[in-house]
Amino acid sequence: MLYVELIAQGLIQGSIYALIALGLTLVYGLLRILHVAHAAFFTLGGYVGVMVANQTGSLAAAIVAAMIVAGIGGILVFRLCYQPILHQPPFVPLIASIGLYIAAEELFRIVFGPSGLTYKYAFLQGQVIAFGSLRFKEAEIAVMLGSAAIIGVLSLLQTRTRIGVACQATVSDPQMAESFGISLRKVGDINFFVGSALAAFAGVMVSVLNNMVEPTMGSVPSYKALAIIVLGGLGSVRGTLVAALVLGVVESFGTIYLGHFLDRNAIAFAFLILVLMWRPQGLFARS
Amino acid sequence: MNYKSLAIAATAAFAVQFGVPAWAQVKIGINVPLTGFAAADGKSALDGAKLAVADANAKGGINGEKIELVIYDDQASPKEAAPAATKLIEKDKVVAGVSGSYSASTRAAAPLFQAAKVPYVVAYSIHPDVTLAGDYVFRTATMGEVQGRAGAKLASDLGKKNVVLITLKNDFGQALAAGFKEAAPKFGVKIINEYEYGMPDRQFGALISKVKSDNPDLLYASGYYFTAGPLVNQLRAAGVSVPVIGQEGYDSEKFIEIAGAASEGTLVTTSLDRDSNSPVTQAFLKEFRAAYNYGADMVGASTFTATAIAIEGLKKTGGKGGEALKKAIEGGSFSTPIGKLSFNDLHEVKKDVQVQVVKGKAFHRHSVISDPVLLAPPTKAK
Amino acid sequence: MEYEISLATTMAISVLFALSLNLITGFCGQISLGHAAFLGVGAYASGMLAKAGVPFLLTLPLAMLLSGALGIVVGFASLRVRADFLAITTMGVGFLFVGIVRQQDALGGEMGISAIPDTGMSKLAFMLLAVAMAAAAGLLSTYVRRCWMGRVFAAIAEDEDTVRVMGIDVPRFKLTAFALGTALAGLAGGLYAQHLKFIAPDSFGFIESITVLSMVVVGGIGSVVGVSVSAAVLSVLPSWFQVIGDYKLLVYGGLLFLMMRFSPGGMAALVARIFHPDRWGSK
CATH class of the missing domain: 3.40.50.2300 (Response regulator)
Structure with a gap:
């Protein structure tokens, strides 16, 4: 039973990772940049979520607001920050992105204070009892179901709508897609909007889980999400999903059974290095 | 609320808003983490230290001279704390130092204060090495x-x-x-x-x-x-x-x-008892809330205490630092929000938990x- | 003067450290997000040896040796994975280093190592030693770039596959770059440990790796002078920024971003643009 519980906890953590890493994959697939500042939208989502929820008393309103604000922020970052330096060598956008993330984290601290904010209302704090003895927080169930639903809808949109197909085409061959009249900028807008909105959704869910947003909440996702998309094979959506869930479970078991030898980050990266030495292109290489 | 604490709170609020007056004379240095992961504790610590200084200045400072708090951010990192400490000692010529920071940064700063013979009162770092740096380092926290x-x-x-x-x-x-x-x-x-x-x-x-x-x-x-x-x-x-x-x-x-x-x-x-019947503790809790609009925590109380002890010592020496101040702190007994404190031969305090x-x-x-x-x-x- | 001496020592160590990464990333094009691990290896080696009674000057070559040896091991990873995969792998190496050191009681664990014995040198002499080491690293860099090896490095950075096709033993050169760069980082680490007299795992983490990479990129990747100047300036920026207190990391992050956004070639390119505007006219 303990193992079942550990797997379940790993999957919960994994779905949070997945939500954050998906946006990163979308960006990488299209632009080939490691978008470290992506984690800032996770934090932004948390802050917008808490503020809207405390004003309106509605978690749904908080989620929608957070996703829209972050989505628009994502488009702005794409247009103002990345587009002008896309033709530069890869470390240029990488360092720009790191600078952006540091500045964003500081901005959160200066504007909202260093000790973070909490929810005034208790959302999803009840308990759900499943399979006899397993107990979850409502928020944990919501994270799992929510991410499954969102990812499901996204993959439907991607295959069933014109714009979704256009996005996929651009990711697999930008030049070819452009010659078919697809606007790179429009696809970029969409990818950044969707990716940042997903991160914001994750931010709201995590802030509900912990009843806390803090300026530094994005610092772990900022690098761990990178590890996940590399593990998944850089740019592969399916690979990212699998890698996120696998990493969640590895960490779940690792913190219990390896905790005395390595910390959580080191476990995650030891796993990453092992996989990369075995498969240098990640779990699911792009075709 | 009586007039005295109102006046103190007002002064504290003034000091917080407008920084330290230019005519300050006696300088006490403090290293606190104002940015980085420990920024929340740093803010609390700094609020405590500022309150102690405002309190003392409201009561006439030291021999009529005002106390100035020189504040450096150390990001709770030894790499930032070492230059900050050197600057406090050498550029600002502080007569006493206070650590409102974590163990790593305090351990990097303590030997520098020791070498310069500037008494250094450590608020809440808990690492044993801190006081081993030498006899100019004091600690108010329980290890x-x-x-x-x-x-x-x-x-x-x-x-x-x-x-x-x-x-x-x-x-x-x-x-x-x-x-x-x-x-x-x-x-x-x-x-x-x-x-x-x-x-x-x-x-x-x-x-x-x-x-x-x-x-x-x-x-x-x-x-x-x-x-x-x-x-x-x-x-x-x-x-x-x-x-x-x-x-x-x-x-x-x-x-x-x-x-x-x-x-x-x-x-x-x-180390902070909210229900203590000590007037010092209760006055502190009240002033802190009045000045900053949130309740004092252990970090705030400890840094207030460390700063207040440095000030008490300076009052005894008439504003002189160095060995005189070290001796004054060594020999003193202090009524603080976290209890009555005096230092042992390693400059640690003995107090109830x-x-x-x-x-x-x-x-x-x-x-x-x-x-x-x-x-x-x-x-x-x- | 002591404050200035201390700052100058910090600057010199940072220049040395940044130049060491410049050898790997700037010259040979192998991006590393975990370089601080080697600073850490050097610092721990030198600190532990000094505590065991080894004279300070002797600890430095030993620190370089150990750091360089581990660098070669990581270099093997660069033979297997490339570009962004390599960046993330080296980042993993950094996290692994910190994670492992944290759990070693022999290395002081979380508590780190303090009270590293005095070098017996005056602060001024120590500063001069650090400056001399940084200058030597600068000269070495300039020499490497000009010799045959440096040209191969540049070619690998430009287009590895073509170099391979030309029959050049690419792995050997990559490993050499890693060995050289990490050994120099180990030297910087040894000086760092002796300068601060206190080291803890967190001082060699991801943030430090990012900081040194920023120094290299802001200076102008591959430019010895640019990297030296940017490392010297960026290393003491937080101390100077005490004036703007609360906003210093905001300004730091903002500057990093603006530099990349408006002058991707770093300071070297910025200077070139100011003094030779015609070269940019046609762009």
Whole structure:
């Protein structure tokens, strides 16, 4: 039973990772940049979520607001920050992105204070009892179901709508897609909007889980999400999903059974290095 | 509210808004983490230090000279703390230093103050090496190991025998765990298991699943309010209802805010007793809230204390630093918000450990652990 | 003067450290997000040896040796994975280093090592030693770039596959770059440990790796002078920024971003643009 519980906890953590890493994959697939500042939208989502929820008393309103604000922020970052330096060598956008993330984290601290904010209302704090003895927080169930639903809808949109197909085409061959009249900028807008909105959704869910947003909440996702998309094979959506869930479970078991030898980050990266030495292109290489 | 505390609060508020007046004469330096991961504690610490300075200035400063607090951010990192300390000593020529920071940065700064013979009063870093830097370094905090021993005694006072340790992986958590493990056998407390977690961790699902299967009757969990808040909240949500003992790091209103209803009943070993009947403590709590509009925590109280002790010493020497100030602090006895303090030969304080419990969304007195042998701070001999 | 001496020492160590990464990333094009691990290896080696009674000056070559040896091991990873995969792998190496050191009681664990014995040198002499080492690293860099090896490095950075096709033993050159760069980082680490007299795992983490990479990129990747100047300036920026207190990291992050956004070639390119505007006219 303990193992079942550990797997379940790993999957919960994994779905949070997945939500954050998906946006990163979308960006990488299209632009080939490691978008470290992506984690800032996770934090932004948390802050917008808490503020809207405390004003309106509605978690749904908080989620929608957070996703829209972050989505628009994502488009702005794409247009103002990345587009002008896309033709530069890869470390240029990488360092720009790191600078952006540091500045964003500081901005959160200066504007909202260093000790973070909490929810005034208790959302999803009840308990759900499943399979006899397993107990979850409502928020944990919501994270799992929510991410499954969102990812499901996204993959439907991607295959069933014109714009979704256009996005996929651009990711697999930008030049070819452009010659078919697809606007790179429009696809970029969409990818950044969707990716940042997903991160914001994750931010709201995590802030509900912990009843806390803090300026530094994005610092772990900022690098761990990178590890996940590399593990998944850089740019592969399916690979990212699998890698996120696998990493969640590895960490779940690792913190219990390896905790005395390595910390959580080191476990995650030891796993990453092992996989990369075995498969240098990640779990699911792009075709 | 009487007029005196109103005046003090007003002065404090003034000082906070407009910084330090230009005609200041006696300089005290402080290193605090204002940016980076420890910024929240840094703010609390700085607020405490500023209040102590404002208090003293409102009462006429030192021989009529105003006290200026020179503030440097050290990001709680040794790399930033070393130049900050050198600058305080050499450029600003401070007569005394205060550490409102964590152990790593304080350990880097302490030898520099020692070498320059500038007395350095450390508020809340708990690492043993701090006072080993030399005789110009003083500490007002109870060392981590000592607090850990008090934790073990508390466990046995509660009649609990089977304990699981949840240890934060940094020097603070390690020191607490070491003290707890050392004292546990003496009280017949059995440690069934120990788990470790890192500073950035906020999700404890896996760890809690395992704790449940261990079935302990008490948890001794080290951490700061930003890790302990989510931890206690998640523990209760997962149906773990045994008592949790925390420490100084929990000691902040934010802990209660984050953990919400789950925080009720959490025990904390700390140095600030909210229900103390000491007028100094009560005046401090009141002034702090009036000046900053939030309740003082352990960090704020300790840094206030450290700063106030430096000021008291300076009053005795008439503003002179160096050896005279060292001797004044060494020989003095100080009434502070965290109790009556005097320093031993290693410049550590001996004080009781306050056990606070969360009741009705606030910290209240649970008990006091005073066991001179168990809580003895290290001395030079050791 | 002591404050200035201390700052100058910090600057010199940072220049040395940044130049060491410049050898790997700037010259040979192998991006590393975990370079601080080697600073850490050097610092721990030198600190532990000094505590065991080894004279300070002797600890430095030993620190370089150990750091360089581990560098070669990591270099093997660069033979297996490339570009962004390599960046993330080296980042993993950094996290692994910190994670492992944290758990070693022999290395002081979380508590780190303090009270590293005095070098016996005056602060001024120590500063001069650090400056001399940084200058030597600068000269070495300039020499490497000009010799045959440096040209191969540049070619690998430009287009590895073509170099391979030309029959050049690419792995050997990559490993050489890693060995050289990490050994120099180990030297910087040894000086760092002796300068601060206190080291802890967190001082060699991801943030430090990012900081040194920023120094290299802001200076102008591959430019010895640019990297030296940017490392010297960026290393003491936080101390100077005490004036703007609360906003210093905001300004730091903002500057980093603006530099990349408006002058991706770093300071070297910025200077070139100011003094030779015609070269940019046609762009």
